[in-house]
Amino acid sequence: MSFFISRIAEDPFYVVSWIVIVTFSICVHEFAHAWMALRLGDDTAAREGHLSLNPLIQMGWMSLMLLALFGIAWGSVPVDPRRLRTAARAA
Numbered sequence: 001m002s003f004f005i006s007r008i009a010e011d012p013f014y015v016v017s018w019i020v021i022v023t024f025s026i027c028v029h030e031f032a033h034a035w036m037a038l039r040l041g042d043d044t045a046a047r048e049g050h051l052s053l054n055p056l057i058q059m060g061w062m063s064l065m066l067l068a069l070f071g072i073a074w075g076s077v078p079v080d081p082r083r084l085r086t087a088a089r090a091a
Contacts, residue, residue, distance in 0.1 A: 004071035022073055023055050023064070030058040030075040042083035050077045 008015045034045035049057050058075045067073035
């Protein structure tokens with residue numbers, strides 16, 4: 001972890017570009033989860049605002065802070081598997 005922090009002083013462009021790329025990638029990934037859940041019948045993520053590329057919604061403050069400090073990040077989208085349509089339910 002100290003490698004990421006020490007890299008800020010050495011090459012700030014690398015760190016900032018890495019943070020932007022990782023943030024964008026996580027937001028697109030989580031948006032795709034929310035969109036697919038909606039297509040399969042679960043509107044939980046849509047009701048909670050996750051059909052957005054906003055990093056504060058997709059990742060949250062804690063994930064963004066840890067990404068900026070240590071290079072560790074995650075995202076989450078709420079999905080209720082009981083609401084998903086399946087082939088068995090469609091028949």
